[in-house]
Amino acid sequence: MGISHSRRKSKGSAAERDLIHKFWAVGWAAVRVAGSGSTQFPSPDILVGSINRKLALEVKATKDKKKYFPKEEISALEFFAGKFGAEAWIAIKFDREKFYFIKTTDLEETPSSFVTSIDLCRSKGLLFESLTS
Amino acid sequence: MGISHSRRKSKGSAAERDLIHKFWAVGWAAVRVAGSGSTQFPSPDILVGSINRKLALEVKATKDKKKYFPKEEISALEFFAGKFGAEAWIAIKFDREKFYFIKTTDLEETPSSFVTSIDLCRSKGLLFESLTS
Numbered sequence: 336m337g338i339s340h341s342r343r344k345s346k347g348s349a350a351e352r353d354l355i356h357k358f359w360a361v362g363w364a365a366v367r368v369a370g371s372g373s374t375q376f377p378s379p380d381i382l383v384g385s386i387n388r389k390l391a392l393e394v395k396a397t398k399d400k401k402k403y404f405p406k407e408e409i410s411a412l413e414f415f416a417g418k419f420g421a422e423a424w425i426a427i428k429f430d431r432e433k434f435y436f437i438k439t440t441d442l443e444e445t446p447s448s449f450v451t452s453i454d455l456c457r458s459k460g461l462l463f464e465s466l467t468s
Numbered sequence: 469m470g471i472s473h474s475r476r477k478s479k480g481s482a483a484e485r486d487l488i489h490k491f492w493a494v495g496w497a498a499v500r501v502a503g504s505g506s507t508q509f510p511s512p513d514i515l516v517g518s519i520n521r522k523l524a525l526e527v528k529a530t531k532d533k534k535k536y537f538p539k540e541e542i543s544a545l546e547f548f549a550g551k552f553g554a555e556a557w558i559a560i561k562f563d564r565e566k567f568y569f570i571k572t573t574d575l576e577e578t579p580s581s582f583v584t585s586i587d588l589c590r591s592k593g594l595l596f597e598s599l600t601s
Contacts, residue, residue, distance in 0.1 A: 364552035369499070419496075
């Protein structure tokens with residue numbers, strides 16, 4: 336449990352670092368947020384900005400075909416984005432796929448959670464180049 | 469040296485946490501940036517946003533009457549702010565004073581650094597209530 340949690344965590348962090356490099360490479364500023372998930376205030380994993388746009392992102396990497404999100408995680412992200420003046424997005428990397436970016440409002444809703452899949456990302460998500468162009 | 473550095477650091481972090489609470493209390497979103505100063509990319513200590521404004525802040529607390537900033541620290545903050553689409557500000561707490569907020573462009577320049585003082589803050593700085601109103 337400890338190992339799988341920290342492995343998952345380090346995988347998430349690697350994905351975050353990767354994304355931050357990608358954004359800077361196209362001239363956007365990006366930062367990791369400290370203590371995301373451990374403070375009393377909602378906060379995204381990374382915050383990205385250009386002159387015209389601001390993105391609050393939750394960043395996920397998964398070996399599964401679907402990714403579930405607790406409803407509180409999505410509502411906290413949307414709450415933060417509303418206060419900060421940013422768009423709320425999920426950045427998700429499925430194995431052997433590029434990062435997809437999907438708006439929280441495009442996630443599918445189940446009774447207990449939100450969910451996205453590779454198929455949903457392909458139909459409603461954006462690749463990095465489309466998101467930033 | 470080690471102790472004074474970590475004491476200074478923890479004092480800075482306490483000031484950052486304090487500010488983050490203040491911003492949330494008036495309805496702005498604020499986050500601490502992870503690894504500020506330790507990544508290859510420039511980044512502020514905290515990032516703050518409301519619907520209309522975004523602030524990139526370096527946060528300092530000092531027992532001295534003046535605070536000096538290496539020129540690279542200020543130029544990195546301004547570079548970040550320019551890319552992110554934010555205003556570049558210093559938040560500084562002198563002993564027994566409230567936080568003052570001063571724009572990087574209002575700092576005084578010496579041959580080797582930028583500097584601010586209580587007097588400069590009183591004349592060109594803003595208190596929290598003025599900054600956020």
